Amino acid sequence: MSTKAQRQHLIRELLASHEINSQAQLVGLLAERSVEVTQATVCRDLDELGVAKMRTAGRTVYAVPEADAPEALPPNTLRRVFSDWVLDVRSSQNIVVLRTPPGSAHVVASAIDRSAVDGVVGTVAGDDTLFIVATEEFGGPAVAEHCRDLADL
Missing domain, CATH: 1.10.10.10 (Winged helix-like DNA-binding domain superfamily/Winged helix DNA-binding domain)
Structure with a gap:
């Protein structure tokens, strides 16, 4: 049902x-x-x-x-969101884990979802942690590197 x-x-x-x-x-x-x-x-x-x-x-x-349809973000907005809110980026296989300040993970997840980032299947956000599922083609390490670049980490 x-x-x-x-x-x-x-x-x-x-x-x-x-x-x-x-x-x-x-x-x-x-x-x-x-x-x-x-x-x-x-x-x-x-x-x-x-x-x-x-x-x-x-x-x-x-x-x-x-x-x-959800409105797409302007091009530089994703970089600004990452630089403001992403504290740490780690990856494993096809999963990327982002850490944010408490209460901020959903802001980053929404920005990713609305930006159609290459290699991203989808996101799941908690309070201060965000999971990104990467495509097999790109893999977690490549998506993580892109995230680090966006966050200037």
């Missing part, structure tokens, strides 16, 4: 990867992923997500407006 937030996240992913032109089609795609919902539930989810029908190549398909 999935939560509403998980279901709506999956709906966003499906809309990004498929040309979906009906609620019934979306219900079917959700069912293929073991998420059983009614068309009425999908209708409410689409409304809450701000999804609209858009015309593409003579067809109408559901799409999440780009205005809902």
Whole structure:
């Protein structure tokens, strides 16, 4: 059983990867992923997500407006965030661990997530510690070196 937030996240992913032109089609795609919902539930989810029908190549398909996407950070903002908040950088395999002052890890994580840093799959922030998961292609040591450079460490 999935939560509403998980279901709506999956709906966003499906809309990004498929040309979906009906609620019934979306219900079917959700069912293929073991998420059983009614068309009425999908209708409410689409409304809450701000999804609209858009015309593409003579067809109408559901799409999440780009205005809902998080705003990207200006280029030098990530460097400023790192230099202000990152105290230490360590790595192991595909994990990078950043230390920040208490209560600041989420600020750095958000900046990384909004900057689409090469080699970063995602982040997890605690109070004063932040984990970065690096892609296999880049690896933790390379991402850690980039982080050290951004923080002037």
